[in-house]
Amino acid sequence: MAIIAVTGYAIAANEHIVIQKDKHFSVKILTVKVGDWVSFKNDDAFFHNVFSLSDAQSFDLGSHGQGQARRVQMAKEGTVDIECAIHPEMKMQIKVMK
Ligand SMILES: [Cu+2]
DSSP, rough: OOOEEEEEEEEEEEEEEEEEETTEEEEEEEETOOOOOOOEEOSSSEEEEEEEOSSOOOOEEEEEEEEEEEEEEOSSSSEEEEEEOOTTTTTEEEEOOO
């Protein structure tokens, strides 16, 4: 668990792990809180590139190879659709709650 500062006070932020294996995310829908981190770990022998174009939060974690993880902090409330730029069939959602 990491402690982060938000608008002058400290809150506890959790980290959630999502595994990428056999061109699938290990969860289809992940519910987290604002400020939480989500770490995407690649357990495949090829590259993945996690990104989102959602209004709630858009980001691109870049391509990462076997055994590597990339993380993103969920900044605000909403539903974030997650995709892989390399494998269009890979999809999941992160629901970010207050
Ligand atoms: Cu992929």
